[in-house]
Amino acid sequence: MTFLTRFKLSTMMFLEFFIWGGWFVNLGTFLIKNFKSSGTEVGTAYLTQSIGAIVAPFIIGLIADKFFSAQKILGVLHLIGGALLWRASMSADFASFYPNILLYMILYMPTLALVNSVAFRQMKNPSKEFPPIRVLGTVGWIFAGFLVSWLSWDKLGGEEALVNTFKMSGTASIILGLLSFALPATPPVKKGQKVTIGEVLGLDAISLLKNKSYLLFFISSVAICIPLAFYYGFANVFLQDAGVKGSTITQSLGQVSETLFMLCIPFFFVRLGVKKMLGIGMFAWALRYVLFAYGNGEANYWMLLIGIVLHGICYDFFFVTGQIYTDNLAGERFKSSAQGFITLATYGVGMLIGSLISGKVYDAYTTGDVHNWQSIWLIPAGIAGVVLVLFLLLFKDKNHTETQPGVDTQDAEVIL
Template sequence: MNIKFRLTVMSFLQFFVWGAWLITVANYWFGTKQWSGAEFGAIFSTLGISSIIMPAITGIVADKWVNAEKLYGVLHILGGLALLYIPQVDNPTTFYWVIFAAMMCYMPTISLSNSVAYNILKENKFDVVKVFPPIRVWGTIGFIVAMWITNLTGNKASYNMFYLSAFAAFALGIYSFTLPKCPPQKLISEDASFGEKFGLSAFKLFGTYKMALFFIFSMFLGGALQLTNMYGDVYLSEFANVPEYADSFVVKYSTIIMSISQISETLFILAIPFFLRKFGIKQVMLISMLAWVLRFGLFSFGNPVDGLWMIILSCVVYGMAFDFFNISGSLFVETTTSPKIRSSAQGLFMMMSNGFGAFFGGLISGVVIDTFFTNNGVRDWHGIWLAFAGYALVIAIAFAVLFKHKHDPKDVESVSH
């Protein structure tokens, strides 16, 4: 079978597993289970903890002892077992630990799927830079398809979303064992220091003012990354509590509306080379932060009828907000760090944004919403999104003032090749 097609299937299922429940879990938590908001924030912090702990460990295991495709398969099967158990859980504490176990298995598979794809493409003499992006786009499509299935089958507040995710995880786990072998590279020497083995050398970058500032802003912005994943769908669904909006398209098909964000993501990826060449890395990162202000602000003032355009525009803006920072930030690391620690530095960037940022963002947002914006179980979504918009605006202003980086067109040449 065609190698590119087989990797496309892998990419599709990789994010289908996540899309089946990530956007809709809030409806299950608040609607079906009637649990509290502060505890829900902790659920999303598991993504951050898992992103901090697991990728380095699984990377070393794949580099030294176990074929990457087999480790990838085992992790998906174990994660699928955890997801399969979730419908049996009847209290938030147990739910936290089960989803934590699922995320400890799932989060490292994101980077492992890239490693497996790169390895197989190189072994088959493909141009990775040219061939991989179209394969990766199918991951986003898988995420969107899972969201649509969850919504259209009437399961956006049902435990069936976890069964759907578990089934996909099992299918992908078994499928990965049929992929071409990706044996350990054993590039890490036996006498390497603990720091070298775990990529800790990159932490020396905190000794440089500009890099330290970049990583700190990555963490603060990372706190915003998961907020609409956490609360977007339940925000749209709770318009059902307002009689004039109860039967609206937005309420019935909230997950499909939210999927516009992911569709937008695929389109804005194509625009990044132009923006980078025209404005430079710092300006593109700043545009991303201002896009987050718009993302939250439009949600704050939107509604399912005369304010529907705001909700849709917010979803469109998400693609710019998400892609522009992640990709321009990755390019900044690529062009300003030594080749010896570049991979570790990229890992550190992901750790600060998707790890510590997501962890603190999940915990703190849950407490803030529960304490200041919830009255007798009713959430003030206008105030919630306005507070998030204010948070993003403060970050954008501070970044514009404090972060100094001169635009060099040579930095972005690699994006267009």
């Protein structure tokens, strides 16, 4: 890979996650403080992410794998998305805000698979080449959080300034939309080929589920994202309740941790294998919520910090490992569809269920302005613990064949 290609891909990743991190972290706080939204409404707002993720594999399978270059689709989606974020920033209440953010997330979530597809298509060995480029996405998320706190948009009592986060992200989206047309060409891999209806919809990636190990991974991905929804929806609200100043940049310590662990993935991937890495990631989720349940902004502030820093293990060991695992198994036949398919499992179905449950749990343990955070956090901790135990017990594949990047390995198993 040339330096110019690496630079373009790194910039793409930086902006992709700068956009998301710029407004998404504070969404729950923004809704509760500005619109006096209930936990159920917050969950409904975060549900838009799941709706977008469910639509994503259909868009990717229909367009990116069949008809148009991925980088061009990426550009169009981000240009429209930038305009929608600006419209959302001008909303007067939840009812007017929700349609804008719903349509935006339907357009944004497919871009997560598109940037992966554009990047993977330029690589010969994704397990080694992908992490150093993907880590720039984490840096983008961190930088967005730094700006929000540095500009005091998340200052306690100054929640009205959070509207600026949507304008900032909208501007960045337009910039990435324009830059996307200069990204490396990523033409459709099946252009001109005869395809079935299922393939046109991106459902050809379902064949990955014939692999028993991947089926278990898929089910675990859905289940572990239920507790993930609690973190996305209410962690920032929790930190503000605990009296944490600069809650957004404090929460970004999780992305700093993610950056460090991302760079270590090639080392761990070879030595630990998929099963152990996924298991460690699940354990970190359970531990983090226990720390949140018993932590506070005073004597046990260290628990909050450790819980936040654990994000690096939570995300990298599960999601990034899962993306690499999926890419290895998919081969060249349907790389874009496969990435969209795993997005469907995690940010789609799992987060959809989690968003519905987390909002109701938040409301159930809230009386007036008082929240029983210990009970709220112990519920996702329990869910993550159950998923971990079942995964370790059921993921028993004995085939230790390691897949090689770029080889069609639909029926092979990666080293476990």
